[in-house]
Each structure stands twice: as structure tokens, then as C-alpha cells.
Amino acid sequence: xxxxxxxxxxxxxxxxxxxxxxxxxxxxxxxxxxxxxxxxxxxxxxxxxxxxxxxxxxxxxxxxxxxxxxxxxxxxxxxxxxxxxxxxxxxxxxxxxxxxxxxxxxxxxxxxxxxxxxxxxxxxxxxxxxxxxxxxxxxxxxxxxxxxxxxxxxxxxxxxxxxxxxxxxxxxxxxxxxxxxxxxxxxxxxxxxxxxxxx
Amino acid sequence: xxxxxxxxxxxxxxxxxxxxxxxxxxxxxxxxxxxxxxxxxxxxxxxxxxxxxxxxxxxxxxxxxxxxxxxxxxxxxxxxxxxxxxxxxxxxxxxxxxxxxxxxxxxxxxxxxxxxxxxxxxxxxxxxxxxxxxxxxxxxxxxxxxxxxxxxxxxxxxxxxxxxxxxxxxxxxxxxxxxxxxxxxxxxxxxxxxxxxxx
Numbered sequence: 001x002x003x004x005x006x007x008x009x010x011x012x013x014x015x016x017x018x019x020x021x022x023x024x025x026x027x028x029x030x031x032x033x034x035x036x037x038x039x040x041x042x043x044x045x046x047x048x049x050x051x052x053x054x055x056x057x058x059x060x061x062x063x064x065x066x067x068x069x070x071x072x073x074x075x076x077x078x079x080x081x082x083x084x085x086x087x088x089x090x091x092x093x094x095x096x097x098x099x100x101x102x103x104x105x106x107x108x109x110x111x112x113x114x115x116x117x118x119x120x121x122x123x124x125x126x127x128x129x130x131x132x133x134x135x136x137x138x139x140x141x142x143x144x145x146x147x148x149x150x151x152x153x154x155x156x157x158x159x160x161x162x163x164x165x166x167x168x169x170x171x172x173x174x175x176x177x178x179x180x181x182x183x184x185x186x187x188x189x190x191x192x193x194x195x196x197x198x199x
Numbered sequence: 200x201x202x203x204x205x206x207x208x209x210x211x212x213x214x215x216x217x218x219x220x221x222x223x224x225x226x227x228x229x230x231x232x233x234x235x236x237x238x239x240x241x242x243x244x245x246x247x248x249x250x251x252x253x254x255x256x257x258x259x260x261x262x263x264x265x266x267x268x269x270x271x272x273x274x275x276x277x278x279x280x281x282x283x284x285x286x287x288x289x290x291x292x293x294x295x296x297x298x299x300x301x302x303x304x305x306x307x308x309x310x311x312x313x314x315x316x317x318x319x320x321x322x323x324x325x326x327x328x329x330x331x332x333x334x335x336x337x338x339x340x341x342x343x344x345x346x347x348x349x350x351x352x353x354x355x356x357x358x359x360x361x362x363x364x365x366x367x368x369x370x371x372x373x374x375x376x377x378x379x380x381x382x383x384x385x386x387x388x389x390x391x392x393x394x395x396x397x398x
Contacts, residue, residue, distance in 0.1 A: 049258045059248045059368035063381055070388045169258035182262055185384035189269045 004033035004194055009163045009173040010109055011042035012089040015068045015081075017172040018117040020184035021110055022077040024174075027187060031194035033176070037100065037109040039093035040160040042171045049169040053086075071184065078118035087116060090156070092123045094147035097155050099138060101146075107136050203232035203393055208362045208372040209308060210241035211288040214267045214280075216371040217316040219383035220309055221276040223373075226386060230393035232375070236299065236308040238292035239359040241370045248368040252285075270383065277317035286315060289355070291322045293346035296354050298337060300345075306335050 006028055010017045028035045046052055055061040065081060072079030092112050099108035111132045115121035121128040130140025146152055163173055167180050174181040174190055177197065181190045205227055209216045227234045245251055254260040264280060271278030291311050298307035310331045314320035320327040329339025345351055362372055366379050373380040373389055376396065380389045 049256060051256045051259060057248060057250045057368060059363075059366055060250060062366060063368070063379065066378075067381075067385070067388070070391070074388060074391050164258075167258055167261060169256060169262070179265075180262065182266075183384075185382075186266070188387075189266070189273060192269070192273050 001197055004028075004031065004176050004197060006033055006035045006190070007038055007175040008035050008109075009038050009040045009159065009168060009171065009175075010113070011040060011171050012092050012113045012116050012123060013086050014042055014171040015064075015079075015117060016071075016184040018113040019068065019071045019075065019077070019079075020172045020174075020187060021113050022075055023184075023187055025106065025110075027191055027194075031191070031198060033194055035106060037096070037105045038159045038163075039089075039096045039109070039156055040163045040168070040171070040173075041090065041093070041156065044160045045164055045168055045170065048164045051169040078114070080118060080120060082116055082120055084122050084124070087122070088124045089116075091126065091144075091147055092116075092129055093156050094152050095129045095133065095143045097152045098143045098146035099133065099136075102138060102143075104136055104138060108132065108138070111136055200396055203227075203230065203375050203396060205232055205234045205389070206237055206374040207234050208237050208239045208358065208367060208370065208374075209312070210239060210370050211291050211312045211315050211322060212286050213241055213370040214263075214316060215270075215383040217312040218267065218270045218274065218276070218278075219371045219373075219386060220312050221274055222383075222386055224305065224309075226390055226393075230390070230397065232393055234305060236295070236304045237358045237362075238288075238295045238308070238355055239362045239367070239370070239372075240289065240292070240355065243359045244363055244367055244369065247363045250368040277313070279317060279319060281315055281319055283321055283323070286321070287323045290325065290343075290346055291315075291328055292355050293351050294328045294332065294342045296351045297342045297345035298332065298335075301337060301342075303335055303337060307331065307337070310335055 008024055010021060024035055054064055069079060096108050099105055112123055115132050116123045123129060126144050130144060133140035133143050170182055207223055209220060223234055253263055268278060295307050298304055311322055314327060314331050315322045322328060325343050329343060332339035332342050369381055
């Protein structure tokens with residue numbers, strides 16, 4: 001069977017997406033799979049599906065704060081709940097589309113989420129986005145300029161619409177072999193699928 | 200440190216509770232912990248917290264059917280989505296309280312959930328409850344008679360109210376060392392806690 005391709009739909013506003021993002025490349029590598037990083041707008045997904053963020057239920061919100069920290073501990077990755085939450089990740093995701101065109105989609109996606117979920121950066125701001133780009137050796141000003149292009153805006157919109165059409169209702173949403181997996185907590189099922197397909 | 204006690208709050212109406220129930224005793228045994236099985240009424244928990252069942256979002260419901268089957272495959276446990284869904288598990292849970300008094304709380308809880316989620320039994324019916332009891336060598340008629348007792352009814356109500364007070368908003372909900380863990384998909388975090396406490 002040919003190598004698996006994991007489409008990873010992400011929005012930096014989602015803590016579980018950051019957590020999954022810290023794991024997905026190594027998970028894929030264990031099975032010879034590749035990851036295609038596709039930003040999408042979670043707020044629009046909620047609007048389209050009638051789903052809502054977990055934090056809208058008070059008891060769930062309280063649990064979420066503990067829960068994300070526990071996952072970060074399990075994964076041994078840096079995590080600090082941002083003081084600015086929720087955040088508007090539209091500009092960051094448009095910049096990610098431009099970074100992808102420059103061949104750095106994976107690195108930029110991971111770095112922008114780490115900037116927000118571990119380093120407390122206000123990634124709604126152009127300066128923070130440029131700093132993430134610069135740390136990867138990319139031209140931050142050029143990336144930011146591209147976020148105003150219709151083609152980039154359309155791509156983010158198309159990603160979102162396509163994900164919803166394929167069944168997404170939350171983040172992260174992953175597709176492999178036409179199957180959908182939702183959530184950081186389903187990486188174990190995604191990996192089980194990759195194991196089974198290679199047999 | 201003393202052996203850990205896992206309080207496992209369950210409602211047979213929840214597929215993820217069945218899935219977790221197939222794992223929790225062996226997980227506990229791996230760490231010298233014990234499990235206290237406490238039935239609670241999930242519908243009342245949703246009412247009290249403003250949470251709602253995942254199946255109330257159409258895209259989520261579609262995903263849920265695949266997802267529960269994937270977990271069953273991962274765990275290698277029998278699973279067949281019931282034709283009668285959702286189900287009223289009140290009588291079954293009252294019977295579980297009575298079975299607990301007879302020293303068979305764990306076995307009855309596991310058996311009643313398997314009857315519903317693997318064998319298609321209509322566990323809202325007294326006959327199905329009596330059959331589960333009989334298979335465990337218990338007196339089904341005696342258990343059913345006790346479901347009418349005020350003490351048993353109160354215990355189920357008290358379990359539910361206590362769980363909500365302690366932060367529960369869904370099922371299964373597990374408590375250990377004063378910490379709450381929610382969901383079959385958090386067994387990995389519960390186990391990580393048990394590992395950490397023994398060090």
C-alpha cells in the first residue's frame with residue numbers, strides 16, 4: 001500500500017489542536033506517513049454545524065483547564081494557558097498558507113501554535129506573526145503582505161468549507177484514507193488505523 | 200502512599216462508559232488500585248450542568264457511530280450499536296445498587312453494560328435485568344424488588360447530585376485522589392496519574 005497522507009486541519013485558537021500538533025509529525029514518521037497541514041477557521045465550523053466550544057459549559061470549562069495541562073504533562077511539551085483567550089487566528093492562518101507556499105507549512109503551523117500556547121505571544125498581532133516567521137528564517141513582512149491577497153483568503157475559506165463538507169465539527173480534524181479522526185484524544189485511533197493499514 | 204481508589208460514575212446509556220468499563224478494572228489492577236462503581240443518571244447531569252449529549256449535533260452523531268466502533272476494535276471488546284437508543288437505565292442502575300449491597304457491584308455494572316452495548320438486550324425491561332443478575336448467580340427477582348425501595352432510589356439520586364457537585368458534566372466520570380477525569384479517552388491520563396503517585 002502507498003504511504004499514508006494525514007490531512008491535519010488546525011486552528012491555533014484550539015488548545016487540543018496545539019497538543020495534537022506537538023505529536024502528529026512523530027506519529028506519522030513512525031508509520032512512514034506524511035502530514036499535510038491545512039488551517040481552517042474553527043469558529044466558522046461551529047457556526048456551520050451547530051457545535052460549540054467546550055468552554056461554553058461552565059463545568060466543562062473548569063475541567064478543560066486541568067485537562068489540557070495533563071495532556072501537556074503526558075506529552076512533556078511546554079504549555080501555559082494564554083491570558084488572551086480566545087484569540088482571532090485568521091491572520092496567523094493566512095500567514096501559514098503563505099508559509100506553506102514557501103515550503104514551510106508544517107514548521108510554521110507548529111511554531112505559531114507554540115508561540116500562543118507555550119510562549120504567551122499575541123498571535124493576532126502582525127508583529128508576533130512576523131517574529132515566528134523570522135525565527136524560522138522566513139521573511140515575515142513578505143508573509144504578512146501575502147495575507148491580504150485574495151488567493152490566500154480564499155484558500156483558508158475553502159479549507160474550512162471543505163472540512164465541514166467532509167464531516168468536521170471541531171478541531172483538530174484529521175483525514176487519512178478517507179476516514180475522519182477528531183481530536184487530540186483520537187491520535188491513538190489514528191495510529192491504530194496506520195498500524196492496521198500496513199498489515 | 201496508600202492504594203488508590205477510583206470512583207467510577209457510570210450510566211449504561213453512555214457508549215463511552217461501556218468502553219471505559221471494559222478497561223477500568225484491569226487498569227486499576229496494573230497499579231494496585233481498586234474501583235468503586237457508582238451509578239448516576241447522566242440525563243440529570245446534563246440538566247444540571249447545561250451540557251448535552253454529543254449526538255445532539257448531527258455531524259458529531261455521525262462521527263460517534265464510527266468512533267465507538269474504533270475504540271471497541273482497539274480494545275478488542277464486543278460492540279454492536281443498540282437498536283433501542285437512547286435507553287432509560289434507571290431500573291438497571293437501581294438494580295446495580297442492590298447488586299452492590301450483595302457484593303457484586305463491579306460484576307453487575309460490567310454485565311449490564313455488556314448486555315446493552317454488545318448483546319442488544321433491552322435493559323430498560325425487568326426481564327433483561329433479571330437475566331443479567333441470574334447469569335452472575337444473583338437472585339434477579341430479589342434485586343428487582345429492591346429497586347422499589349426508597350433507600351435504593353435515594354442512593355442513585357445522591358450519587359448523581361454528588362457527582363455534579365464535584366464537577367461532573369458527562370460520563371464516565373472518575374475521581375481519584377480528589378482529581379476528576381472525564382471520559383473513556385482520559386483513561387490514559389488517569390493511568391498517568393496512578394503511575395506518578397506511586398513514584
